Amino acid sequence: MYSKLITLFSLLLTILFMYTAVSKLNHLDLFQWRLERMPYISSYASLISWAVPFLELVIAGLLWFPKYRTMSLYASLILLGSFTTYIIVVLKYSESIPCSCGGVISALRWKDHVILNISFMVLSLLGILWSKKQNNIQINQNTVQ
Template sequence: MSNKGIHSKLVTLFSLLLTLLFVYTAVSKMIHLDSFEFRLERMPYIAPYASLLSWAVPFLELIIAGLLWFRRYQIIAFYASFILLGLFTTYITIVLKYSHSIPCSCGGVISALGWKDHILLNITFMVLAFLGMLWSKKQYNVQTH
């Protein structure tokens, strides 16, 4: 099997894994929207934007999850995944460094993770998104030439 075939299958796998992550976290946040907003209100630096973020984040996660399955928008969705996960990971890292404690605004199984595990999970998904960007771009370039 050529690298192109392997990369194509991996891009599909990465799309699936990112979709599962984003749909799971978005649905969990929307089911417990009041609790999610309350936790955001208690987080340093973003408390004034809690109401907006409580709707915008799950909405954005669902949009990205959907875009991952449209070939035309897949590279953009991988970039958006990478950026969203990067912003959240950077935020967690900064707050952990400069605050004494922060509440987890995650839902379900992910809320059971410690912060270091959470950062590791995010970085793992960022690597998947980055590889998805690279390999999607290669596939797109091969298909257009």
Template sequence: MSNKGIHSKLLILFSLLLTLLFVYTAVGKLIDLDTFQWRLARMPYISSFTSLISWGLPFLELVIAGLLWLPRYQIIALYGSLFLLASFTLYIALVLRYSDSIPCSCGGVISALGWTDHILLNVFFMTLSLLGILWSKKRYNIETH
């Protein structure tokens, strides 16, 4: 099997894993929206944006999950995944470094993770996004030349 075939199958796997992550987290937030908003309101630095984040974040997660399956927009979704995960990881790092209170706004299984585990999980998914971007660009360059 060529690298192109392997990369294509891995890109499908990465898209599936990212979709599962984003749909799971978005649905969890929307199902228990009151709790998610309450937790966001307690978060340092972003509490004044609770309403915007509580609706915008799940919407963005679902949009990214959907775009991952549209070949024309897949690379945009991979960039969106990387940006969203990197932003959240940076936020966690800043809160851990500069804040005394660190409430978790996560739900479900992810809320059972400690902060270090949460960062490692995000780094894992950022790596999938980055590899997906690189392989998508490589595939695009091969197809256009």
């Protein structure tokens, strides 16, 4: 059962990361311009505009290799957690909050972004926990035999 849920979570995370990465790369100039307007990170806009979609694509790909799945679930959790923390800080301490998202996700309000990200963070965390549980079960079965 855990295996099927982990695969489902990997699929959902892959869809999220592929969609957001392709959206950013299709409109890279616009994405970078929006990042330049964001509080606290504007001086890193050029680096972020390439690094984030690259990381999203790498994570999406690694989710499909069993050897790297747990690591990529951790990476998903960290990337989503970083973005969510940033959103919360900006909402709390900044006066101007332009959206740097593209596609359908850009239609979400900031609080909706937080809810969406937390939902995917929960999927990542459950995937990590269940992967570890599944690995422990397999190890115990191998030692008993």
